[in-house]
Amino acid sequence: MSYFEASARTRIRGLVDAGTFEEFCPPEMRQTSPHLARLNAPLSFDDGVAVGRARLSGHAILIAAQEGRFNGGSVGEVHGAKIRGLLDRALAERPSAVLLLIDSGGVRLHEANAGLIAISEIMRALLSVQAAGIPVFALVGGSCGAFGGMGIVTRLCNEVIMSEQGRLSLSGPEVIETVKGVEEFDSRDRALVWRVTGGKLRRAQGDATRLVEDSIPAFRNAAAELMERYRVHSLPEKSLTDLLADQERLACRNMQFSNARDGQEVWDATLSDSTHVPELSSEEFNQRLLER
Amino acid sequence: MKELFDRLFGKDRHDIAIEGLFLQGKAMVGKESATVIGTCEHAAIDAALALKISGAILNAVREGPRPILFIADTQGQALTRHDELLGLNGYFAHIARAVDLARRSGHRLITLINGEAVSGGFLAFGMLADKICALPGSEVRVMDLRAMSRVTKIELATLEQLAKESPVFAPGVENFWRMGAIHEIWSDKDSWPERLGMAFASLADERASIGFERGGRMLASPIAQCVANT
Numbered sequence: 294m295s296y297f298e299a300s301a302r303t304r305i306r307g308l309v310d311a312g313t314f315e316e317f318c319p320p321e322m323r324q325t326s327p328h329l330a331r332l333n334a335p336l337s338f339d340d341g342v343a344v345g346r347a348r349l350s351g352h353a354i355l356i357a358a359q360e361g362r363f364n365g366g367s368v369g370e371v372h373g374a375k376i377r378g379l380l381d382r383a384l385a386e387r388p389s390a391v392l393l394l395i396d397s398g399g400v401r402l403h404e405a406n407a408g409l410i411a412i413s414e415i416m417r418a419l420l421s422v423q424a425a426g427i428p429v430f431a432l433v434g435g436s437c438g439a440f441g442g443m444g445i446v447t448r449l450c451n452e453v454i455m456s457e458q459g460r461l462s463l464s465g466p467e468v469i470e471t472v473k474g475v476e477e478f479d480s481r482d483r484a485l486v487w488r489v490t491g492g493k494l495r496r497a498q499g500d501a502t503r504l505v506e507d508s509i510p511a512f513r514n515a516a517a518e519l520m521e522r523y524r525v526h527s528l529p530e531k532s533l534t535d536l537l538a539d540q541e542r543l544a545c546r547n548m549q550f551s552n553a554r555d556g557q558e559v560w561d562a563t564l565s566d567s568t569h570v571p572e573l574s575s576e577e578f579n580q581r582l583l584e585r
Numbered sequence: 586m587k588e589l590f591d592r593l594f595g596k597d598r599h600d601i602a603i604e605g606l607f608l609q610g611k612a613m614v615g616k617e618s619a620t621v622i623g624t625c626e627h628a629a630i631d632a633a634l635a636l637k638i639s640g641a642i643l644n645a646v647r648e649g650p651r652p653i654l655f656i657a658d659t660q661g662q663a664l665t666r667h668d669e670l671l672g673l674n675g676y677f678a679h680i681a682r683a684v685d686l687a688r689r690s691g692h693r694l695i696t697l698i699n700g701e702a703v704s705g706g707f708l709a710f711g712m713l714a715d716k717i718c719a720l721p722g723s724e725v726r727v728m729d730l731r732a733m734s735r736v737t738k739i740e741l742a743t744l745e746q747l748a749k750e751s752p753v754f755a756p757g758v759e760n761f762w763r764m765g766a767i768h769e770i771w772s773d774k775d776s777w778p779e780r781l782g783m784a785f786a787s788l789a790d791e792r793a794s795i796g797f798e799r800g801g802r803m804l805a806s807p808i809a810q811c812v813a814n815t
Contacts, residue, residue, distance in 0.1 A: 317812045324808060328753050344812055370753065374793070374805045378812025385813070400704075402737050405727035407753040407802055409704065410766040410792060413712040414805075417790050420685040439674075442708055448678035463674040463705055469664045471735045478666045489670050500672050533646055536686055539679055540639055546671060547632050554666050 296434040296509050297458045301343050301358035304394055304432075307509035308516065309347035309356065316345035317382075318375055326369050328404035337363045340371040344379040346388065350517040352524070355383050358394035361437035367401030368443065373411020380418035383427055390520050391422060391429045393450065398465060399441015412442030419449050424530055428452065428523045432512050433459035433501070438490065440465050448500060451528065454515045455492035455501040457575060462490040484571065488556035493570060493578055497556075497563040498546065504575045511575075586625060589699065593777050606634060609641045614652060615782040620645040622710075623656030623699075630706045631663035635676035638710055642683040650691035652785050655714055658699050659706030677709040684713040693785050698723040698758070698767070716784050718769040719758045725767070726756030752801055763801030765792035 294307060305314055318324055320338035329336055341363035346355050357376050359366035368376075376393070383391050400408035419429055431450040433439045438460030439447040447453055447461055455461065466480035466489075479485060488494060496504040503519070505511040550558060560567040565584035573581070586608065590599045594612040601610030601621050606628035612621050622641045628634060645653055662673055688694060696714035702725045711717065719725070727733075730748065734741040748755035752763050761767040771780055793809060796802035 317815060318808060322811075324804070324811075327804070328751065331751065332747070370802055370805050371808050374808035375812050377793075377805075378809035381809060381813035400727055402728065402733050404751075404753045405733070406755075406760055406764055406766075407805065409708065409727050410712075410761070410764055410796070410802070411805065413708055413766070414790060414792060414809075416681055416708070417685075417713060420681070424685070424689060441705070444674035445677045445681065445705070445708060448672070448675040449681060461674065462669045462672070463662055463677070464664050464669060465736075466669075468732065468736060469666065469669070471732055472664050477664075478669075489666060494670070495672065498672060500675050530689075531682060531686060533643065533686065533690075536639075536643055536679070536683055539682070540636070540643060543632070543639075543676055543679055544636055547636060550671060552667070553670055556670065559670070 294509050295507050296456060296512055297436060297507050299509060300362065301360040301394065301396065304509060305343060305347070305356060305358050308392070308513045309349050309354070310351065313348040314345055315347065316343060317379070318344065324371050326371050326404065328369060328407065332403055334403060340369060340375070341366060342372045342375050344375045346386070349513070349520065352389035352520050354390050354392055355379050355386065355388045356392045356394070359396045361396035361435045364401055366397035366435070366437045367399065368397060368408045368411055369401040369404045370407035370411060372401070373408060373415060377411065377414045377418050380415065380422050383422045384425055387427060390523065391427060392432060392516060393429065393446070394432045395439040395443050395447055396435030396437045397439060397441070397443040398437050399443050409442065412446065415446055416449060419446065423451065423528065426528050426530070428528045430454060430516055430519060432516065433461055433492070434507060434512065435459070438462070452503065452519050453495070453501045454503040454505060454512055455495055456505055456507040457492040458507050459492045460487070460490040461495050461500065485555070487571070491556070494556035494559055496578070497559050497582060504579055506575050593781060595778055607637045608656065612654070614654070614778070614785060617652060619652040619654050621654045621656065623658070625658050627658055627660040627701050628706070629660050629663040630709060631665070631668050632671045632673055632676045635673070635680055635709065639680045639683045642680070642687055645692065646687050646690050652693045652695070653687060655694070655696040655710055656699050657696055657702050657707060657711035659703060660701055661703035662705035677705060680709045681713055684710060688715070695781070695784050698725065700724070704728060712766065716768045717766065718771055718780070718784055719767050720771055721773050723758050724756060725758050725761045760801065763796065763799045765794070765796030765799060765802060768795070
């Protein structure tokens with residue numbers, strides 16, 4: 294089944310061991326956004342995110358799934374507090390991993406200030422979870438991608454599993470086009486948007502750590518395999534040396550691609566054969582990345 | 586900027602270099618030497634500037650745990666296709682990790698908003714400090730109302746009306762103060778060196794509970810606790 298087309302709850306059901314998902318702050322509690330209500334905008338009983346605990350291949354996990362169909366998976370006060378609370382909970386519960394199924398344009402503009410603060414709180418809580426030795430995985434393969442503050446949150450995660458359809462970036466192409474003009478970024482050029490933000494670019498750069506086919510079982514297998522790895526090699530705390538190495542890597546990328554504006558330039562430098570990249574299956578793509 | 590530094594730290598008590606939109610150096614806060622790292626002239630933060638910020642934080646960690654003062658003046662992230670291609674979100678995440686490493690290494694962290702603090706630029710470093718203070722006349726927001734109108738397809742007039750009524754939506758230092766994201770708003774009458782000295786005490790992330798006490802965010806704290814503890 295397609296991950297891209299599935300709802301947040303269908304993704305959770307397909308990812309975790311059957312019957313193990315237990316939701317916190319469930320829709321029955323009807324914690325809707327008071328700020329959307331004031332605007333007479335549509336509400337959702339889960340405010341666009343489901344959070345809970347479950348098992349994946351027998352491992353205890355905490356899991357959050359954003360619903361892209363509700364306000365573009367955007368982060369408002371309640372939505373953000375649910376994710377932050379889940380991360381706080383991880384410190385006490387110590388699951389094998391926290392999985393964030395990110396499908397979001399970022400801050401919900403209707404309650405922009407509360408959303409921005411919530412994302413900052415999620416960032417700090419996530420860093421505390423990692424400092425406690427618990428890995429956090431991001432899964433990105435939905436129609437809203439991972440943008441804005443959720444794009445930053447995604448890159449804080451220890452593992453980023455993406456499909457080609459997934460997009461990961463900061464400012465949406467529409468925002469850049471609106472502010473800087475269509476010659477800077479044509480948001481209607483779908484192929485270009487994917488070459489600049491899509492899973493195959495992010496995997497070539499190393500920002501995504503796995504590229505999988507657009508299917509829920511493919512995401513599940515990648516997550517299960519990574520969890521097994523973290524069980525064997527536990528997560529070390531990030532040291533100054535690690536961050537200096539990251540600094541060096543990012544500085545190199547900045548130099549190497551100092552004028553690049555198209556993902557093709559990155560593929561030319563990172564794949565054994567960079568022709569017809571958009572048509573490749575994820576398996577063929579991963580093979581070419583390996584060969585280089 | 587020199588006037589600001591004189592006013593903040595006292596004359597001859599700072600040695601801060603300004604390189605374009607980036608500033609870094611040392612200054613005295615009370616009897617302590619603090620590292621100062623910041624942006625100026627409403628900087629749009631691109632990958633190159635982000636690297637300077639993270640590099641300066643990592644240097645400060647290498648030098649040992651003295652307090653760090655971030656001076657934030659940013660219009661937000663740079664809006665270019667090139668920066669998106671590079672993965673600017675990852676450069677910002679790297680800054681956040683550097684700030685977190687500094688905190689875990691015993692640095693006390695304060696952000697001073699001097700001018701503008703907007704969206705992704707503010708998320709990247711200013712918002713992750715232990716305490717955030719705003720200088721008089723500062724502006725904090727997520728997005729320009731006109732841009733927001735184009736993205737949300739809500740009429741500008743509607744948004745302007747909403748901005749008058751709703752603190753969770755409207756730009757403004759006071760609104761962020763009510764929601765717990767800004768701890769202190771300084772005035773021109775204050776002694777800034779004194780306030781700075783007092784501000785340098787470490788804190789947990791209490792923004793949600795402060796926002797509740799101040800009536801600006803009534804749900805963030807109870808919902809997070811509901812998920813975390815039930």
